[in-house]
Amino acid sequence: MKKLILLTLLFTGLTTFSQNKVAKGALEVDGVCLMCKSRIEKACLTSKGVKSANWDVKTHELKVIYDDRKTDLKVISQTVANAGHDTKLITASDEAYAKVHPCCKYRDEAVQDDHKDE
Numbered sequence: 001m002k003k004l005i006l007l008t009l010l011f012t013g014l015t016t017f018s019q020n021k022v023a024k025g026a027l028e029v030d031g032v033c034l035m036c037k038s039r040i041e042k043a044c045l046t047s048k049g050v051k052s053a054n055w056d057v058k059t060h061e062l063k064v065i066y067d068d069r070k071t072d073l074k075v076i077s078q079t080v081a082n083a084g085h086d087t088k089l090i091t092a093s094d095e096a097y098a099k100v101h102p103c104c105k106y107r108d109e110a111v112q113d114d115h116k117d118e
Helices: 002-018 034-046 073-082 094-098 109-114
Strands: 022-028 050-055 061-067
Touching: 022 073, 034 050, 034 061, 034 073, 061 073
Parallel strands: none
Antiparallel strands: 022 061, 050 061
16 A cells, blocks of 8 residues: 555655746737748747747737746747747847848838738
């Protein structure tokens, strides 16, 4: 009986430690097209602990699933900004923004107008 109780406690302890601390979050990220979507999502997935990233072209909402023991939304925002896209938390540097494709220059009103029908 003691062995059964001990094994039960051991199993419970191991399963508690093996559980991931999965968190879900959302950020507003500037962009205009499917190339932006690809760049934003790839940048997120390079961030340690990010399990899933999905950016919506129309709403500009980035939904992420991540391990909150390894990262947080601020770190993910910085990663996206480093890829050249502004978030509500962090603005991309001029150098990072200059590296995005010319059709992805979301700060330019003419480019925004070109993508309105998509």
